[in-house]
Amino acid sequence: MDILLIILLNAGLAIIPATIARNKGYKPFWFWAFGFMVSFLIALIWVLLMKPGWQKKCPHCCEMIKPDAKVCRYCGRNISAGVGASDI
Ligand SMILES: [Zn+2]
Known part of the structure; x- marks a missing residue:
């Protein structure tokens, strides 16, 4: 070969x-x-x-963003940190 x-x-x-x-x-x-x-x-x-x-996936635009991000850098929308925990 x-x-x-x-x-x-x-x-x-x-x-x-x-x-x-x-x-x-x-x-x-x-x-x-x-x-x-x-x-x-x-x-x-x-x-x-x-x-x-x-990285994690943005729930709004499905782009990969940093896990600690509060706002998506692609679509600019808010990302709640942990589902449920932030509602208390
Ligand atoms: Zn996004």
């Missing part, structure tokens, strides 16, 4: 963990780089084990 083909295949496969990382609110580049340089399989297992963190 040609070495260039293996490199291209690895770069292509590394997009899978990168895409999952992006959906979970993490920066996809690092997972792509890890998958490309180390192993796409390890990057995939790693990203699957990770909890969705760092």
Whole structure:
């Protein structure tokens, strides 16, 4: 097998963990780089084990925002911190 083909295949496969990382609110580049340089399989297992963190989804516009945000930076609407807890 040609070495260039293996490199291209690895770069292509590394997009899978990168895409999952992006959906979970993490920066996809690092997972792509890890998958490309180390192993796409390890990057995939790693990203699957990770909890969705760092960011949460805005209930109004569905964009990813910081978990501590009170106002969405995309649509500008208020986000109640924790359902129920803020109503007391
Ligand atoms: Zn929003």
